[in-house]
Amino acid sequence: MKGLKEQILESVRQDLVEIEAALTENLKPYLPLVSHVAKYILFSGGKRIRPLLMVLSARLCGYNGDYDKTMSVVFEYLHAATLLHDDLVDGADVRRGNPAAHSIWGNPATVLVGDFLLARSIAIAAETDSVPIIDILAHTTAQMSEGEIHQLLHRGDLALDETAYIEVISRKTACLIQAACQIGALLAEAPEEEVQSLADYGYHVGIAFQMADDLLDYTADATVLGKAIGADLREGKLTLPVIYALNCASIEDRRRLETIIQAIGISRSDFQTVLGLINKYGGIQYTRDRAQEHIEQAKKCLHIFSVSKQRTLLEQLADYVMVRKM
Amino acid sequence: MKGLKEQILESVRQDLVEIEAALTENLKPYLPLVSHVAKYILFSGGKRIRPLLMVLSARLCGYNGDYDKTMSVVFEYLHAATLLHDDLVDGADVRRGNPAAHSIWGNPATVLVGDFLLARSIAIAAETDSVPIIDILAHTTAQMSEGEIHQLLHRGDLALDETAYIEVISRKTACLIQAACQIGALLAEAPEEEVQSLADYGYHVGIAFQMADDLLDYTADATVLGKAIGADLREGKLTLPVIYALNCASIEDRRRLETIIQAIGISRSDFQTVLGLINKYGGIQYTRDRAQEHIEQAKKCLHIFSVSKQRTLLEQLADYVMVRKM
Numbered sequence: 001m002k003g004l005k006e007q008i009l010e011s012v013r014q015d016l017v018e019i020e021a022a023l024t025e026n027l028k029p030y031l032p033l034v035s036h037v038a039k040y041i042l043f044s045g046g047k048r049i050r051p052l053l054m055v056l057s058a059r060l061c062g063y064n065g066d067y068d069k070t071m072s073v074v075f076e077y078l079h080a081a082t083l084l085h086d087d088l089v090d091g092a093d094v095r096r097g098n099p100a101a102h103s104i105w106g107n108p109a110t111v112l113v114g115d116f117l118l119a120r121s122i123a124i125a126a127e128t129d130s131v132p133i134i135d136i137l138a139h140t141t142a143q144m145s146e147g148e149i150h151q152l153l154h155r156g157d158l159a160l161d162e163t164a165y166i167e168v169i170s171r172k173t174a175c176l177i178q179a180a181c182q183i184g185a186l187l188a189e190a191p192e193e194e195v196q197s198l199a200d201y202g203y204h205v206g207i208a209f210q211m212a213d214d215l216l217d218y219t220a221d222a223t224v225l226g227k228a229i230g231a232d233l234r235e236g237k238l239t240l241p242v243i244y245a246l247n248c249a250s251i252e253d254r255r256r257l258e259t260i261i262q263a264i265g266i267s268r269s270d271f272q273t274v275l276g277l278i279n280k281y282g283g284i285q286y287t288r289d290r291a292q293e294h295i296e297q298a299k300k301c302l303h304i305f306s307v308s309k310q311r312t313l314l315e316q317l318a319d320y321v322m323v324r325k326m
Numbered sequence: 327m328k329g330l331k332e333q334i335l336e337s338v339r340q341d342l343v344e345i346e347a348a349l350t351e352n353l354k355p356y357l358p359l360v361s362h363v364a365k366y367i368l369f370s371g372g373k374r375i376r377p378l379l380m381v382l383s384a385r386l387c388g389y390n391g392d393y394d395k396t397m398s399v400v401f402e403y404l405h406a407a408t409l410l411h412d413d414l415v416d417g418a419d420v421r422r423g424n425p426a427a428h429s430i431w432g433n434p435a436t437v438l439v440g441d442f443l444l445a446r447s448i449a450i451a452a453e454t455d456s457v458p459i460i461d462i463l464a465h466t467t468a469q470m471s472e473g474e475i476h477q478l479l480h481r482g483d484l485a486l487d488e489t490a491y492i493e494v495i496s497r498k499t500a501c502l503i504q505a506a507c508q509i510g511a512l513l514a515e516a517p518e519e520e521v522q523s524l525a526d527y528g529y530h531v532g533i534a535f536q537m538a539d540d541l542l543d544y545t546a547d548a549t550v551l552g553k554a555i556g557a558d559l560r561e562g563k564l565t566l567p568v569i570y571a572l573n574c575a576s577i578e579d580r581r582r583l584e585t586i587i588q589a590i591g592i593s594r595s596d597f598q599t600v601l602g603l604i605n606k607y608g609g610i611q612y613t614r615d616r617a618q619e620h621i622e623q624a625k626k627c628l629h630i631f632s633v634s635k636q637r638t639l640l641e642q643l644a645d646y647v648m649v650r651k652m
Contacts, residue, residue: 029472030469030472030476031472031475031476031479033475033479034471034472034475085437085438085441088433088434088437089433089434089437089438090434107414107415107433108414108415108416108478109475109478111411111414111415111437111440112411112415112471112472112474112475112478113471113475114437114441115411115440115441115444115467115470115471116468116471116472116475118441118444118445118467119444119464119465119467119468119470119471120464120468122448122460122463122464122467123461123464123465123468125464126457126460126461126464127461129457130457131452131455131456131457131460134448134452134457134460135449135452135453137448138445138446138448138449138451138452139445139449141441141444141445141448142442142445142446142449143356144441144445145360145438145439145441145442145445146355146356146357146360146438146442148438149357149359149360149435149438149439149442150356150357152434152435152438153357153359
């Protein structure tokens with residue numbers, strides 16, 4: 001029996017081919033360096049989940065125009081722009097198993113190519129002649145930068161609770177995935193109820209996606225993940241597994257966690273201690289349960305649509321969020 | 327007799343008050359840090375030339391709506407975003423006599439607040455419901471990032487000629503000023519001929535503005551300029567005065583210039599040597615003449631409009647470009 005990933009891939013193979021082509025065609029840089037840096041980040045093993053969600057959302061709402069693949073690259077460009085800027089912000093040296101762009105081309109080119117990708121995204125969106133689409137995109141971009149700043153400000157902040165965590169991941173991750181689904185529906189000129197349902201679907205998928213990502217940082221195989229596990233903890237990013245553990249821990253265990261989190265430099269054995277305490281208090285399972293709830297909510301949002309190939313694919317993509325290994 | 331600056335300021339005093347208010351009102355950040363960094367760069371002595379040009383262009387074309395001041399802040403936000411990113415890119419520590427934002431808040435916050443300002447600009451533009459306006463803005467933003475990258479790539483490049491220099495300053499400076507004037511006309515729903523004339527006016531003002539800026543780096547009083555003179559040369563930025571001198575110099579003088587330009591670290595006496603050679607070959611005067619030509623061309627673009635207070639002000643603003651001291 002085929003795995004979920006293989007089933008999805010089989011259904012969207014042609015879409016993915018067209019999205020890959022559109023990613024190159026729409027870049028239109030004037031300088032070769034822009035093309036090099038942008039392509040380095042764009043073609044480094046991204047799963048194209050955002051463009052795919054947009055294309056499928058449009059099609060679910062009956063879209064049959066020819067701008068969906070072009071428009072879909074906007075979400076990959078914006079995602080790539082934030083990866084370029086965020087890796088620089090986080091001082092992360094590795095991305096998907098390769099050196100981060102800023103450690104090859106330096107901060108200046110990385111900042112500016114990120115800006116170029118942001119600008120290209122809006123220019124492509126403007127081609128739709130739809131002000132609501134552009135408006136959502138502009139607000140999404142502003143929210144993403146504020147989400148990253150929020151996270152930056154809370155580095156190592158032991159007072160960060162689950163509510164604040166959800167706030168951060170809503171802005172830095174969920175809002176772009178939400179925008180992809182919502183804009184897919186808008187491109188199809190879907191009725192408001194459908195637009196809202198797909199926006200909600202995207203929001204819940206986005207939250208689950210980030211929770212799953214945060215789980216991988218504690219549970220993945222480093223060679224599959226393409227970066228060292230425990231990176232979040234070393235960067236002072238408190239995510240739900242550890243927030244939950246901190247919240248449930250005995251006074252003594254909480255102190256042990258706090259001491260490690262606030263230390264400069266976290267050793268392999270420190271990380272194992274944290275992982276042990278997270279497991280002791282069920283932080284992994286708790287996060288998995290919350291993510292699963294969001295996936296169920298996401299799938300429920302699709303109930304207003306009649307059953308179709310697209311609806312099934314969107315349901316499968318929601319489920320895929322929890323089973324991915326990188 | 328009043329100076330040109332005082333005459334202009336007297337005519338636009340109320341506009342400037344309203345632009346200042348709009349700059350604060352439209353920022354709408356969610357986090358206080360964003361507000362701090364953005365306001366630090368926005369309220370550090372900018373002359374508001376870009377918003378003013380937009381407002382006056384709109385009014386010249388008969389605009390009498392109430393969105394001009396709001397829309398005008400877009401050009402100051404975009405300008406501020408590029409200042410934040412460019413100072414980081416250039417490693418410049420001082421801006422208008424104050425520490426550069428990145429040396430106070432660090433690179434991460436500076437990158438992200440720049441992104442926020444870019445995104446806010448597009449969101450404000452989207453409020454006009456005008457796709458052409460948004461489109462121009464998006465393409466302008468892409469061009470600006472490519473202009474900066476172009477400049478970055480040509481650091482210390484002795485082969486940079488006048489044509490390539492014009493290409494760089496068109497993108498990094500002129501296109502935003504051009505967009506401000508053009509969008510002013512579009513906001514007023516002016517006929518195409520007027521839109522084009524104001525775009526051309528803005529382009530020529532922008533080129534002259536950057537040439538004047540590049541001149542100041544060789545001729546200004548450092549205490550008035552708010553930063554050390556000779557900064558461009560130290561950063562390896564070849565501007566027209568030195569490009570012209572290199573082009574006209576004897577073989578021996580060219581070698582002296584090349585040696586200094588390519589050295590790591592330029593002493594005060596090196597700078598004086600370069601300045602002496604620039605003057606020997608008339609690089610300052612040549613640049614001033616070229617800038618003056620662009621100012622005349624800019625003013626000629628206004629001839630299709632009948633004489634009015636706005637037209638006179640736009641002519642005065644073009645002239646002001648050459649007399650400013652900082």
